[in-house]
Amino acid sequence: MKNFSGNVxxxxxxxxxxxxxxxxxxxTEISKQALKPYLLEDIKLEGFNPQRDVKGKxxxxxRANFGCGSSREHAPWALEANDIHLVIAENFxxxxxxNMFNCGMIAVELSGQTIDDIFKEFSGxxxxxxxxxxxxxxxxxxxxxxxxxxxxxxxxDRALVMTGGWVEYADAKY
Amino acid sequence: MGRTIAEKIFDAHRVDHxxxxxxxxxxxxxxxxxITTPVAVNDLVSRGKDRVFDPDKIKVVIDxxxxxxxxxxxxQGKILREWARRHNIRDFFDIGRNGVCHALFPEKGFVRxxxxxxxxxxxxxxxxxxxxxxxxxxxxxxxxxxLKGVCAFRSPSTIKIxxxxxxxxxxxxxxxxxxxxxxxxxxxATNKILEFTGPVVDAxxxxxxxxxxxxxxxxxxxxxICNPDMxxxxxxxxxxxxxxxxxxxxxxxxENFHSDPDARYDQIIEHDVxxxxxxxxxxxxxxxxxxxxxMASTKVDQIYIxxxxxxxxxxxxxxxxxxxxxxxxxxxRGIVSPATPKAFRQAMEEGILKTFMDSGFCVTxxxxxxxxxxxxxxxxEGEVCASTTNRNFNGRMGKGGMVHLVSPATAAATxxxxxxxxxELYKG
Numbered sequence: 001m002k003n004f005s006g007n008v009x010x011x012x013x014x015x016x017x018x019x020x021x022x023x024x025x026x027x028t029e030i031s032k033q034a035l036k037p038y039l040l041e042d043i044k045l046e047g048f049n050p051q052r053d054v055k056g057k058x059x060x061x062x063r064a065n066f067g068c069g070s071s072r073e074h075a076p077w078a079l080e081a082n083d084i085h086l087v088i089a090e091n092f093x094x095x096x097x098x099n100m101f102n103c104g105m106i107a108v109e110l111s112g113q114t115i116d117d118i119f120k121e122f123s124g125x126x127x128x129x130x131x132x133x134x135x136x137x138x139x140x141x142x143x144x145x146x147x148x149x150x151x152x153x154x155x156x157d158r159a160l161v162m163t164g165g166w167v168e169y170a171d172a173k174y
Numbered sequence: 175m176g177r178t179i180a181e182k183i184f185d186a187h188r189v190d191h192x193x194x195x196x197x198x199x200x201x202x203x204x205x206x207x208x209i210t211t212p213v214a215v216n217d218l219v220s221r222g223k224d225r226v227f228d229p230d231k232i233k234v235v236i237d238x239x240x241x242x243x244x245x246x247x248x249x250q251g252k253i254l255r256e257w258a259r260r261h262n263i264r265d266f267f268d269i270g271r272n273g274v275c276h277a278l279f280p281e282k283g284f285v286r287x288x289x290x291x292x293x294x295x296x297x298x299x300x301x302x303x304x305x306x307x308x309x310x311x312x313x314x315x316x317x318x319x320x321l322k323g324v325c326a327f328r329s330p331s332t333i334k335i336x337x338x339x340x341x342x343x344x345x346x347x348x349x350x351x352x353x354x355x356x357x358x359x360x361x362x363a364t365n366k367i368l369e370f371t372g373p374v375v376d377a378x379x380x381x382x383x384x385x386x387x388x389x390x391x392x393x394x395x396x397x398x399i400c401n402p403d404m405x406x407x408x409x410x411x412x413x414x415x416x417x418x419x420x421x422x423x424x425x426x427x428x429e430n431f432h433s434d435p436d437a438r439y440d441q442i443i444e445h446d447v448x449x450x451x452x453x454x455x456x457x458x459x460x461x462x463x464x465x466x467x468x469m470a471s472t473k474v475d476q477i478y479i480x481x482x483x484x485x486x487x488x489x490x491x492x493x494x495x496x497x498x499x500x501x502x503x504x505x506x507r508g509i510v511s512p513a514t515p516k517a518f519r520q521a522m523e524e525g526i527l528k529t530f531m532d533s534g535f536c537v538t539x540x541x542x543x544x545x546x547x548x549x550x551x552x553x554x555e556g557e558v559c560a561s562t563t564n565r566n567f568n569g570r571m572g573k574g575g576m577v578h579l580v581s582p583a584t585a586a587a588t589x590x591x592x593x594x595x596x597x598e599l600y601k602g
Binding site for chain 1: 192193195196209216238239250253296298310311313318321326328394546547565569
């Protein structure tokens with residue numbers, strides 16, 4: 001299993017599309033690692049500088065409909081190349097969400113209220129998130145603040161994460 | 175309890191039901207292009223699983239960057255070409271025979287009512303126009319599709335979009351779908367299927383239905399779908415005539431997939447389009463839509479007519495009708511890319527290409543290039559394009575460029591005026 005804990009990158013906007021996560025001009029790359037420098041290069045987000053703000057982050061917390069648009073799995077690969085294996089959002093576009101689990105990564109949906117609370121309490125502060133995958137819990141911490149949030153994940157998605165993705169799962173089963 | 179067309183297709187293809195909301199279905203076709211497939215091929219090779227489930231059910235095209243624009247795109251084509259050869263994939267469309275996947279594959283008769291189709295391309299939803307379940311997937315799903323001929327989906331919960339009335343002159347399927355996306359929002363149909371019904375859909379050609387279904391994903395939908403009818407049969411007849419005694423019996427077979435009158439929908443939206451106006455997007459999301467007249471006098475630098483949304487012969491005919499005998503503005507550049515060799519040839523034979531060229535348009539070969547800012551019409555920073563494509567995302571057609579999505583008629587009128595313009599101004 002991959003690592004699902006680390007410092008948090010907050011992206012305070014809904015509808016971040018896969019063209020913003022990884023622009024089409026980089027889709028000519030055929031290695032996942034080559035995508036690393038270009039993650040979130042075209043994102044429209046006030047005050048955000050991908051070169052400065054992505055480094056050292058391993059978890060993304062964002063708003064609604066993350067990963068909409070193109071089916072490009074290059075979006076999760078660009079995250080993976082930056083050691084980001086967990087995205088938490090109010091909800092996801094279908095293909096992006098499936099791509100995450102298919103790669104053995106996690107896309108977790110939390111209620112709009114919970115996401116809102118997390119943004120209010122932690123956004124703008126150096127924040128760490130610890131994932132307890134067995135007990136379905138995130139422990140979010142910053143200076144003097146500690147919050148535990150439970151999440152749910154389906155058995156099917158859990159199996160994909162445990163086996164490392166859909167190729168091995170499907171080839172063994174079908 | 176009745177079932178929707180999507181539920182019937184799922185029931186006919188289900189091979190596993192690993193949990194309540196997950197269905198693993200058998201695939202009738204797996205479509206491939208050179209952007210998302212090479213990584214799947216390389217991964218299969220590295221896993222020691224370089225196999226295909228059925229070479230006759232895999233259809234391959236090089237379309238996104240064609241001809242190759244640099245070494246990297248040349249390598250993508252090479253990987254695909256060699257892979258198709260070593261697995262005896264006969265339906266491989268290389269340059270000269272290639273076109274935009276979602277325009278080319280329907281023309282070849284590869285999609286039939288009741289089929290299940292995946293492709294590593296979000297606009298695969300286009301093929302739902304034929305009464306098939308067709309969905310875009312990522313590279314890993316594509317890889318498993320190639321290897322095992324299966325894919326996993328959530329239950330096909332459906333939103334019915336009932337389109338009533340009659341489309342006014344100068345208003346097209348593109349205007350209808352832009353309006354529907356505006357109503358639903360970019361997240362309004364996530365994990366749902368949009369089933370398009372009603373007299374306006376019944377009266378539409380297959381080309382228009384493809385335009386409608388093509389943009390279902392822009393509302394977040396897994397797919398769009400239309401119930402197959404005689405229009406579907408007529409379009410497919412040359413490919414299916416050996417399987418059916420006559421057109422009526424083909425129709426009767428396909429009608430088995432029709433949604434039942436008592437099928438259960440997640441939501442039913444009715445809209446009368448009799449007073450719909452030509453629509454255009456503003457901003458960076460495809461649900462930011464308003465009537466063209468409210469955007470009139472917006473200056474543009476480039477006009478693009480083409481893509482899997484609006485690069486078919488019907489679209490070229492409409493645009494040429496507006497352009498006939500007129501010149502495009504000196505302040506704009508016009509680019510038209512017929513989406514397939516067949517559409518290109520038809521446009522040539524019907525004098526449509528001449529009309530485009532006489533008006534000042536550049537005619538390019540079939541390719542996806544400009545739509546996603548990869549080749550054949552990339553925008554510079556600060557430039558504005560009126561485009562018949564499907565996405566107005568920030569940077570989509572080139573970093574710092576602005577895209578306004580329109581119908582081919584509006585695109586042609588805009589080319590003449592140099593400003594976003596309603597095609598009614600250039601009527602007759």
